Amino acid sequence: MAEYETVIGLEVHVQLKTKSKLFCGCSTEFGAPPNTHTCPVCTGMPGVLPVVNRQAVEYAIKSALALNCEVPSRSIFARKNYFYPDLPKNYQISQYEQPLAQNGYLEIGTDSAKKRVGIARINLEEDAGKLLHNIGSREIDGSLVDFNRCGVPLLEIVSSPDIKSPEEAYTYLTTLKNILRYLEVSDCDMEKGSLRCDANVSVRLVGKKELGVKAEVKNMNSFRAIQKALEYEVTRQIKALESEERIVQETRLWDEKKERTYSMRSKEEAHDYRYFPEPDLVPLVAEKKRIENIRKTISELPDMRRQRFIKEYKLSQYDAGVLTSDKALADYFEQVVKSYNNPKMVTNWVMVELLGRLNTVNKQVRESPVSPGQLADLLKLMDKGIISGKIAKTVFEEMFNTGKNPQAIVQEQKLVQITDEKEISRIVEEVLKENPDAVEEYGKGKQKAIGHLVGQVMRKTQGKANPQLVNKILKERLLKK
Secondary structure (H helix, E strand, O other): OOOEEEEEEEEEEEEOOOOEOOOOOOEOOOOOOOOOOOOOOOOOOOOOOOOOOHHHHHHHHHHHHHOOOEOOOEEOEEEEEOOOOOOOOOEEEEEOOOOOEEEEEEEEOOOOOOEEEEEEEEEEEEOOOEEEOOOHHHOOOOOEEEHHHOOOEEEEEEEOOOEOOHHHHHHHHHHHHHHHHHHOOOOOOHHHOOEEEEEEEEEEEOOOOOOOOOEEEEOOOOHHHHHHHHHHHHHHHHHHHHOOOOOOOEEEEEEOOOOEEEEEEEOOOHHHHOOEEOOOOOOEEOOHHHHHHHHOOOOOOHHHHHHHHHHHHOOOHHHHHHHOOOHHHHHHHHHHHHHOOOHHHHHHHHHHHHHHHHHHOOOOHHHOOOOHHHHHHHHHHHHOOOOOHHHHHHHHHHHHHHOOOHHHHHHHOOOOOEOOHHHHHHHHHHHHHHOHHHHHHHHOOOOOHHHHHHHHHHHHOOOOEOHHHHHHHHHHHHHHO
16 A cells, blocks of 8 residues: 555535525525525526625635635636536536636644645535435435525635545644634534535555546545545555556445445536536626725634744643634633633633533533633632632532532532631541551651541541641641651
């Protein structure tokens, strides 16, 4: 396998976060009853005319600029002709000869090993409908079609064949998704179909310039599935070449359960779609001033924010990378820091306590039952000595489960930290009497023995005793022994 190299190009389709469709006023809401968000325009009735969605165009240009693309002053919509049951017009309005943007790039990898992956072109196009197969529970022998998705605005982002491994493909996709979410042009939710990816993959002998015969792989519902599908396909093609089998250009589907690809159909070429300029739409003209105004709306992107977190908050590369991997998470962190100015402490609580619990219940930061203000209030209670670190974790768990404020939980459950030296001294004396062996070991120089004694004090106080005071009083008493 070392004799071969992999060549991958990715076609990513991203649903833009507009309220209405690309060429009509129908809603883009997800999950509506089938065929309720349709009209004569998006279902291609005779005599109707499309009108382009201005917001979709601006989101597309914003994305193109963030991906370092050239945005020409003029682009043209084209008809992509093919027949399929979920395409009521028998053509899709897309772009071909003059796309919205081209010649861009996306940087992937770490700061010490950056790599540029070219963005060949970005097209603005409409989505097709959705076919539902094997509706056994409804006793229907066939398939059903839902046209709600017809006409939803998509951004097709086509990479150059610069990706050299399935791992690089995964990194490219996660980086792209993060940028688009930062731009707030799409939610990139693969479960809702807001982000879909087709992968073109081929292999060739190392040193050869000519590309091998490619296969297009479809039907992958996660980035990990894309990586697995590419790994399988690379191995399949190399084995075929080693066996002197002929590789054909085709579209293959990924079978998630069997973890293999299988042939669907021969791959179409551009001429098979009989592209021609869309006669019902005028060219899309983007003036330089308008492009620059859109450029000004691009806020801090992930790489820039990560570098700022390292510099401003003195975080490690790893911590800054995790916190900026999602815009909502980075926003949450900064909101906590505004109220509680201890970035390192906030980082630990967000990454360990918050993300740990969110992952357990499969929720996103946007769905967190603990607000940034509540987390800041909890950390302030620790600083004031009202609760200990151990109690704080108990309080946080209750906050996460109920959404209550930390102050209310502390009062309700009587979790206020014991800071009365007389009370702690009384409990320390009890512990010393009950643990003579540990006292003797400490006297012999075994420092670890004090850890056992501290634990016993904390157990007796149900974790409410101030740990610093416990240590101080214990050491004073032990010195007198």
